[in-house]
Amino acid sequence: MAARAPRPRLSFTLVALSCALSVALPVALTGCDTAAKPEPAKAPPDKTAEPTPPTPPTPPPVATREGPGWLDGQVIKDAMERAGVHKVKLDVGEDGALRYIAVYHDDAAAIPEAVVKARPAEFADAEVVTYEREHYADIGPVHEVELKTKDGRECEYSAKPDGALVYTECKLDAKDVPPAVLKGVSDRVGGGEPVVKEAELTTRADGSEEYGIVVDHEGAELKFYVDKDGGVSRALHRIPAVVSVPYKG
Incomplete structure (x- = not known):
């Protein structure tokens, strides 16, 4: 009876053939190198997801009112x-x-x-x-x-x-300032009869009128903007000043 060929050599040949074929097959075979397996397909992107909103620009710094x-x-x-x-x-x-x-x-x-x-x-x-x-x-x-x-x-x-x-504007004599206007100034400075230095009547383009009254009060020169009924809209302290600008001579 003829002797059989050794089994180890046949087993080695089959394993090698199986590994070679596994490159073309969709299914991996036992005993093959796992590095040769194809990568799994990636899932398509989810089109229902909302897009990421763009980053808003950085706002400019807020200007301050300090300093010149x-x-x-x-x-x-x-x-x-x-x-x-x-x-x-x-x-x-x-x-x-x-x-x-x-x-x-x-x-x-x-x-x-x-x-x-x-x-x-x-x-x-x-x-x-x-x-x-x-x-x-x-x-x-x-x-x-x-x-x-x-x-x-x-x-x-x-x-x-x-x-x-x-607007147009004309100066007035102190005696021509309406009493209601003088009373509005007097009330604003705490009573007493104001010493009027200047008075003027301003008529705006829309027909409205306003009195400008400059008075001396406790050593200060004050100017009040007053309506005909004595309502004071603004009160100012007038201070002498020196303004210097570049000389181009």
């Missing part, structure tokens, strides 16, 4: 360049914000033609005394023309650069 600030550049330019500059006025709120700035000058060439033509008919024959370049926080830039009328009144009109009239 800036004045209207055109007003300062006028103060440096206009002929006959003789006064600058500032009006500041409690928070330090500028409400108003004006440069008084004698430079007729700085007044726009539209403002010249906006002169009210009641001042047609009045003589020009001086000019102002003003900037209000709530109105913007305006030009003011101060006049002296034929009958001796000191008046002015204010208009925007495009000629739109803002």
Whole structure:
């Protein structure tokens, strides 16, 4: 009887063949290298999920009101360049914000033609005394023309650069200030008869009126804006100041 071939050699051949075939087969065979297995398929993305919202931009830092600030550049330019500059006025709120700035000058060439033509008919024959370049926080830039009328009144009109009239204003004698207005000032300073230094009546373009009353009170110069019924809308302490601008001579 013929001798059989050794089993170990046959077993080795089958294992090797099985491993070679496993590369092409979808199922791994026992005894093969697991590194040859195909990777499992990835699940498709979930299209129902909401997209991630974009990151909002970082807001700019909040500006503070501390320390020196800036004045209207055109007003300062006028103060440096206009002929006959003789006064600058500032009006500041409690928070330090500028409400108003004006440069008084004698430079007729700085007044726009539209403002010249906006002169009210009641001042047609009045003589020009001086000019102002003003900037209000709530109105913007305006030009003011101060006049002296034929009958001796000191008046002015204010208009925007495009000629739109803002207000007219005339000075009053203290005796012509209505009693209700004087009482409103007296009540505001704690009683007594106010010593009026200046008084003026402002008539706005919409027809509304307001009195400006300057008084001496306990060594201070105060200005009050008062309606005809004595209601005080603003009270200011007027303080002399020195304003320096660059010299271009």
